[in-house]
Every structure is written in structure tokens, then in C-alpha cells.
Amino acid sequence: MGDTGPATSPLTSAFAAGRPALVAYVMAGYPDRATSLASLRAAARGGADVIELGVPYGDPVADGPVIAEAASVARQQEGGFGLVHSLQVAKAFAQGLGAGKPPPLVVMTYLNPLMRLGLPAAASTMRGAGVHGVIIPDMPPEAAAPWLGVAEGIDTVFLAAPTSTDERLAVVGGASRGFVYCVSATGVTGERVHLALGLAEQVARVKAHTALPVAVGFGVSTPESAAQVAAFADGVIVGSAIVKRQGDPAEVERFVRSLARAVHGEP
Template sequence: MTRIATTWERLRAAGRRALILYLTVGFPERDSALELVPRLLAAGADMIELGVPFSDPLAEGPTIQAATQRALANGITVRACIETVRTLRAQGIAAPLLLMGYLNPMLRYGVERFCQDAQAAGVDGLIFPDLPPEESGELQAACDRHGLDLIQFVAPTSTPERIAHVTEHASGFIYCVSVTGVTGARATLPPDLPDFLARVRRRTQTPLAVGFGISRPEHARNVAAIADGVIVGSALIDQIARGGDVEGFVRELRAAIDDVTTPPPA
């Protein structure tokens, strides 16, 4: 059983939801992830998405774009991201670690080589926002060969056919985009989010994790009532960028999520 599956099993047994945090590798400094990841996990995170910097991150809003540019200026490459995971594992980090990035750097690295090196370093899953599910066959096969979960996306605009395809091939969890737009902190969550998740839930028992726009503890609490996991990225990067109380922010998110004790809708 993979680390991701084991984590979901543990959370379900405890009646809890997952808190999944996104962190750009190389931000704010080249080796910051080596210090930040243990702090985030100690404060209550269950899984960490490690962002692989790319010059044209089309799904990202201003916050993560700025973090990505800083990371690129710090000399971060695909290889550096893989080595970051290797070092974190050597430090004793046992939680699921996922690489989230864009196709072009991975394709230049080589699909098979990328998956092989990622698995050897201790990566558990991959997330590529610009990979259409219907075109993911080559990468899915490589992930299967190397024991990696390939996380697929659905959005409020996803057709029934797209949702059916994703739920049929999903592993690890399904990334449910809460809004039609790019990443970034928002004041409110869309009112149709419960209906969107219900459409996906009817087709699968794979855990559903919601991301994009979740920036406040009350957002996390509301999402936890209808999903299996809560993903926070831009709001965390904002905290890091301004030197805020990162652990305090994560503990507030964790407490809000843990306020929800009933199972998510079946």
C-alpha cells in the first residue's frame, strides 16, 4: 500500500480529513523546503505538494507565479526538486510527498527517467495541471511501472464524460478545482461547490480533495464538511513571503478541519 493510500486509511479510521499543503521548491531560498516541510507536518499537514518551478505556470495566480520566479532565480531544476525529496526522506520525513509541476520540464527530462528517479527518491505521486486526462496514457503507464499515483483534475466545468474518465483512472485522490480560474486566495468559495462534488462523488470512492481559493480557516471547515481533503497553496505562500506565523496558520487550518467530525457525503 502506498503512503498516500495509507494516509487516507488512517484518516478515515480516525474520522478526519486530510490537510494537503503546497510549497514551491526553492522558495523563498534554495533549500527552504528542507526546513519548511518538517515544520508544516509538525503543525498538522498530512501531505505535501512540492511545486516544480516552471517559467510559464498557466494554472497559477500571481502569488505562486512570483514564488516560482524566485525559485528559478535560485537555480531550482527538476533534478533539484527530486533531490529535495531524497534529502527529506533521509531526514526521516515519512508523510506523502508529491511533485506538482508542468509537462514541459518533465518531458525534457524524459517520462520514464523522471518517474524512475522520482520513485527512487521517495516521491509518492505526481500532479500536472496542464495534462489533459485523455492524453495521460504514457505518463500513467510509467507511473504504474514505478508505483506512483498520478493525480487527475476535475473542475466545475468538467463534462460527465471527463468526470467518468477521471474517476475510472484515478489513483491517490482526485484533485477537485473549486473555481473556474487560476490559483490564488479568495474571499469566498463558490456556492455550487457541494453540487459539483456530489456529481463526482456519485461516480467514485476515490478520495476527493478540493483546492484553488482556500485561504481561511472557515473555508477549510466548509470544504471539510463535503470533501475528504483540503488543499491550501497560495495562502500558505503568502504567509511565507511576508514572514508570517506559518505554523500558527497551519494549526488554525488543522483545527478548523478537525471541527468537522461527520463523514463526508457518500
């Protein structure tokens, strides 16, 4: 792929407003389909620059208890709730409410739901839903060729971990499109009391291997910690702390607004 690819993608551009960006994670279908769509819209109104939409899955090996439990609740709806339903929610969100263009949407899904649907069908459904990017936490770059072969038009975001060597950061940075997802700590998603020591250095190390924006996730749960991360990262990803509030979209909007102010450096 040429140099123009990543630079011109709408997802990359969402980080180019001259200030750090907030990426807000919402679990599709939790606690039900309509409320999750309302929470997506609430997160957009609250000022999220990018929306990450989680797909409920039965073995979420990278996720902590909050997101795992939300996925479990979502899946228990009548008829189940998986990738296809999540992309319907994404489509409804992308079509917007008329007022302004919604922020770009990235789908976070494990690999097997994509395989079950069939990779080409999954990619074309995503494109049809107006999805800009995808994060597949159990698909490292070495295993990505079959997906990347059919995923044209969708930015595939790869993860950089605290354990990644420089050699691997080069692989991750080279394979990523849209942005690079920097995992702040070993372990699963979820709120942590303290940010990992050395996080700023880790982000600097990731940035040395990519021209793309670097967003930090796992463990960021308050406006205070979000502001700390925004001091050295291009983007801040907040998940579990938003998912916990998803039963009440108005509360999601209020919370996302407080995060956005902190990340954007507004008073």
C-alpha cells in the first residue's frame, strides 16, 4: 500500500484536529439494541472523536469483567446478538440523525465471528454499514493476511503491547492503518487505579515505529487519567468506564463530555 493510504483515511484524520482525540467504546446490544444505539449517539454528542463499537462474543480473551459481562447480557437477548446485529447498529449510527456527520466508527471484534460469517462477507457488510476501521485483538499482524486480502476500504488497527519488542513494534506499525492501538498494560481491558509506569516511554517507543496516530487504551477510566494520557498520546481510548454507564444514555453523554473536555484540554 502506498504512503497516501493511511494519511488520507477518515479515521486517521479524526486524530488531526490539532489536539488529542477521544475514542469512546460502546458495547453493541448492551443492555439492548435500542439503548446501545442511543449510547453511541450520546457518545458522539458528548464529543467523542472516534467511536469504537464492541461486538459481543462468548470468549472475550482480551476483555475484563465489565465488557465480558456486558457481552454476555447482550448475547442473551432473544435471537442472540453478534456481529451481524452489531453491524446493523453501526449502520443506523453511521446514517446519523440528520444533524452533522457522525464521527468515524471502528468495530472491535474477535476473529471468529468474522470467520463464521466469512471474511469477504464480513468485510462487505462492514463497508455497507459505513464502518471505517476494525480492531481484531486476537489477530496479530502475522495472522492477518487472509483478512487484509479482503478488507479494502477498512482500516485494520493492530495492537502494540508493553511486551512488544522494537522488532514487533515495526511489524505492528507497518501493518496498522487508521491508528495504532497502544495497550497500556499487560492483562485485559478494565479500569485500573494507576496508569502503568513508563507509559509515556512506551508510547514514544510505538511512535518511533509509525507515522500514524497512537491511541492508548486499557485501564483509562476517569477524566483525570484521560488527561494524563492525552499529555503524551494522540488519542485516549475509554471502554469499561463507559460500558458501565450504558444503561443510561444521558449518563453516557455526560460522562463522555467530561472525558472529551479532559482529553481536548478544555476547561
